[in-house]
Amino acid sequence: MTDMLYEKQGSYLQGKEEGADAKNKELAKGFRDDGIPLEIISKRTGLTPEEIKAL
Structure with a gap:
């Protein structure tokens, strides 16, 4: 039973992480389009300048 609980928690946490990554990418693209320097x-x-350029 506890293995199933840990598996569900892992899936939930992974989903939150993926959502946060998507949000960061969306924000980064907007900032880049607004002319904010890639370093900032x-x-x-937390994205690399190369990842930001590729958006």
């Missing part, structure tokens, strides 16, 4: 966007979102 990278520092605030």
Whole structure:
């Protein structure tokens, strides 16, 4: 029973993580389009400058 609970928790946490990553990418793209320097966007979102350029 506890294995199922840990599995569900893992899925939930992974989903939250993926959602946060998608939100960071959305924000980074907007910041980039607004002309904010890649270094600042990278520092605030955790994305690399290369990831930001690819958005």
